[in-house]
Amino acid sequence: MEWYKSKEVVEEVGVIGGLIVIQFLYASNSVMLSYLMSLGLNPLTFVYFSSFATFLVLSPVAFSFERSMWPKKLSLRLMVQLVLISFSGVTLFQTLFVKGVKLTSPAIATAMLNLAPGLIFVIAWITRLEKVKLSCLYSKVKILGTVLCVSGAVTMSLCSAAEEAFHSSLARDTTFDQQKIIGCFYLIAAVLALSSNSILQAVALAEFPAPISMCAIMSLIGASMTAAVQLFEDHKLDNGWPFLSFGKLVAFSFLGGGIGGSCIGFTCWAIKKRGAVLPSMFNPIATICSVIYSAIRLGDTINMPSLAGMVLMFTGLYSVLWAKVKEGYQPNEEDCFESGLHAEKPLLS
Template identity: 60%
Template structure:
């Protein structure tokens, strides 16, 4: 009894701690970009740090399951995972955070379960029968997630201009203030939506790749290395230069942050892998909204950012849709007769 209670406390406390770390990292990344660091530069250094930290772990624990030879199909899959999951995903995510806020950046990934369901359904990896209760709930949950994301994007981009006092001083009642859309925040939300789509697509592709390369830590290390080189090439093509000095940040500071972030993220990934093995991805995913709440608090304390009522309402819609999808996904695996079999079973972790 005591051992089980200790494990439960460790499980819940650890997952909450992981969300705190992710939220703090989003705020720190926003701060680094405010100092003038390019998002691609951050991706390069953090990806190289991830590779250096994961390589010895992968060699020690997974070298026995490495494939004897790489097929062309596996090599192409790894390249796609590297470009999509490192270069595109992280750069889009960082640009989105820079134009919006860390809280928006941690809220948008909650769209992923719904988008994964849609992508898997499109490629017939997920069986859907609209006469099945769980399929209906997943469809409704996905729609709520999308509606919540759109509401958050629009409401966070609204700004109200104050009326001109000199022009209205003689009027009995002043005209209503103009409601304006912040173009930068709209673009930032589109970046985040594109990043979440890339994340969802990568999770599906990763599930296929792990069938031929059953070593998740090694796969993460390889894609991080390839992704760092691809990101460096992208920066050279885009900016025609590769900066190694900045006015407010030194190379040593950036290396120190990258190694620290890589170590902490490695610990978080390892804990998530243990939690996924113990309880499955459904329960683990239910803790993800905590990261958004933490990010809102951190952003308010550090930057003074606030969230309006409309954005908060959209966030609630997204979280509701997320839990609908996760609930249906969890029940599907245990249904007798009413449930549907799926390649993406509730007990099969797609991410480590």
């Protein structure tokens, strides 16, 4: 019994410690992206190189641990779902996110990702995967939390853009920095794509219950689709940065893809062990780390109104997560019922 308890403690420490480390890695990755984009690297190039690197990292893990869960044959329905998941999760989300990082900052980009749980709730509500009863306290809290998240995102976007314009030599001619506004719209669209991707994955996981394998396949298909998009747009595959050698491009891509693949693999394991809510609770750490990294490495700063917007987003995030936990563990209350998105199950699976 003592051995079993000590094993549980070690596993708990490993899960929590790993989730904290992951947030540091995500923040570092965002800062690296911002630096590379500032030097002129084409966002599409980085997306398909790093996505292919993610595939190379995840595929051996998927083959070793999940091949027994692979379906005997791929139905047409599942293949269409995998293509849609790849397009929304890689080509659409990552391209929009990288472009958003380029036009804003790593701190704003990682903060915007905290919109995801609220948007997932809204999309799941619309598609009837999430049950909502307005007489239920937890449903009201989730709606309020989502409103706070969106309000925080809008506040942070406008205040950040206003500060940039104020310090600009063109401040007398404009109220807001248009590039920052566009960048924030890119990020919001990216989070919307990510949230929709979570819904699509939930449906596909019912037929293909191997999340790491699905992420590996998604990365490979997404890399191919992103390269095709660049060929269609530019009629060539070009990194957009003539001073970057192919070797350095591969090195940066494998660094980003390796970080992404490792984080995805560990997060899937943590979700399996502790449910989807726990990993989401650590998301704000990446934002805080990005603010510190950006201030040290890139010289970026964040004003007080933007910081207040972040706090609003974090408050909304934890409100949604609190309601999710309570709803999952107290399904038999008179005016409430258990959500289809259980706190101890992978999100939307």
